[in-house]
Amino acid sequence: MIIHQQIEEYIAIQPEPKRSDMQELHRMILRAMPACKVWYLDGKNDEGKIVSNPNIGYGLQTIHYADGTSREFYKIGLSANTTGISVYILGIKDKAYLAETYGKDIGKASVTGYCIKFKSLKDIHVDVLLEAIRYGVKAEHEN
Numbered sequence: 001m002i003i004h005q006q007i008e009e010y011i012a013i014q015p016e017p018k019r020s021d022m023q024e025l026h027r028m029i030l031r032a033m034p035a036c037k038v039w040y041l042d043g044k045n046d047e048g049k050i051v052s053n054p055n056i057g058y059g060l061q062t063i064h065y066a067d068g069t070s071r072e073f074y075k076i077g078l079s080a081n082t083t084g085i086s087v088y089i090l091g092i093k094d095k096a097y098l099a100e101t102y103g104k105d106i107g108k109a110s111v112t113g114y115c116i117k118f119k120s121l122k123d124i125h126v127d128v129l130l131e132a133i134r135y136g137v138k139a140e141h142e143n
Helices: 003-012 020-033 099-104 124-139
Strands: 038-041 055-058 062-064 070-073 075-078 085-088 109-111 115-118
Touching: 003 020, 003 038, 020 055, 020 075, 020 085, 020 124, 075 124, 085 124, 099 109, 099 124
Parallel strands: none
Antiparallel strands: 038 055, 055 075, 062 070, 075 085, 085 115, 109 115
């Protein structure tokens, strides 16, 4: 199955209004990152055990580990969670940056070092979320 079909199926199984919000976020992220690599992770490890929620990923970065190994991974992630939606902005060195820069202006959302979690798009200022995503994409080139 191709990645875009997996993404469509993942979004389609979400209950409303989460489904519509995720469809809109997916479109917005693709508009903000038109030439990016798109990923779909089903949340299972190599043994088939569920270890996380499924994720849609956008962009590309190389993660370097302390043991000297590295791997490619997405830069921006989108995932449904039990209470709403999570947007992951990975690769930012300053773990306080997202919360300090966007936390007070984004609306009803929890903002951590790499995750912006909210119940519904109507609860947040989407323009602030997109600004954070654009920062995350740009930060890739600063690492």
